[in-house]
Amino acid sequence: MHGTLHGLGLGPGDPELITLKSWRILSMAEVIAWPRGPSGESRARATAAPFIPDDVVEMAVPIPFGETQEALDAAYDAAAEDIRAHLAAGRDVAFICMGDPLFHGSFIYLAERLRGDFPVKAVPGVMAPSACAAAIGRPLACKQGVFKVLPATMAQKALGAELSAGGGTIAIIKAGHHLRALRGLLDEAGLLDRAYAVENAGREDERIAPLRDCGDDAPYFSTVMVFGEAA
């Protein structure tokens, strides 16, 4: 009997935004794995801390966020092999993820490597843009409005094209190291006055500022929200 790999969405950062389902599976897992960034910290581990049983096996998965694709691939290969050993021995592994596990999550790359050989399941979670909208008190989308999520790391030309296509609400994720460039692109598209930079939405250290007025650097996982006219 093989173990199951669960990708558990933890939501945007407030531990209370975990779902009952992620909480239940986390409580029962034999092994809990979590991504650890280059700083050595794990936002996922910190968010899930209230729900991690004392006697569980924990596994840190080092992920070199922001490095080359080769470095990332090597890290996911190594992590998949460590997880594979537990699954092959019949132990369920819960890999915890900020937000939703299938939305820009490391879980996607682990699942790719393991789903041929083991059962793999994802428990959806609340995405960061939802927490940003709740913190600011504006709709993500309504009526005929389009909602788009763009990674700040995509090619500037493609990003500019998506911004000028306009309409609706746009969330630009992983924006922390790109605020200056985004300010330029949004100004060109005539959208700068509707743009907010958001860090840690829904947590005690939440920061929200008009993009026009804030500095040029913020944590990697910051989001820039651009609200449409109707929203």
Added chain:
Amino acid sequence: MHGTLHGLGLGPGDPELITLKSWRILSMAEVIAWPRGPSGESRARATAAPFIPDDVVEMAVPIPFGETQEALDAAYDAAAEDIRAHLAAGRDVAFICMGDPLFHGSFIYLAERLRGDFPVKAVPGVMAPSACAAAIGRPLACKQGVFKVLPATMAQKALGAELSAGGGTIAIIKAGHHLRALRGLLDEAGLLDRAYAVENAGREDERIAPLRDCGDDAPYFSTVMVFGEAA
């Protein structure tokens, strides 16, 4: 002391995908309000049923989904007045919503009418497209991929333009009565082979079928998922 209006996201339909925070506020609310569609049923009430205390005041809010803007406005005006009476008397009101309260939710229109006079707060929830991706086992987005949510009710020309802009993953919501038109638009955009129709993702009555092969009608809140090449 006025009461607070809470918009509580319930997630996509599996009751276990409620967050701890929505659950807590639901457990403590003095009044629980829920949207009721023209059929007389309330998907939100059914989803939250396990968490609604026996002795709470409940309020059905009739919403004529799919009718004219005038009919909708009149319904929201009337509902806002009923809720206002509770808030003015100091009672907290929890308005429960499928998915996320600020994402195509009736809460948006109630909040608009009441936020000038009362505290209004939203608790984000898991959105339907996340549950669809988890059910199908494909990523919503990764790497440089764009993720878009389009309402099937938007103008066909604008919808077609967003589809041809292409790339990334697209979720078309409120798709149930538009499957035939969507099939045509997606075929024109060369995306039909990547499109799935999803009903009730994550629930026992979940149905997933390639859009090419399914019938022309499904429940109003069905979603069509179109996965990008990379995802």
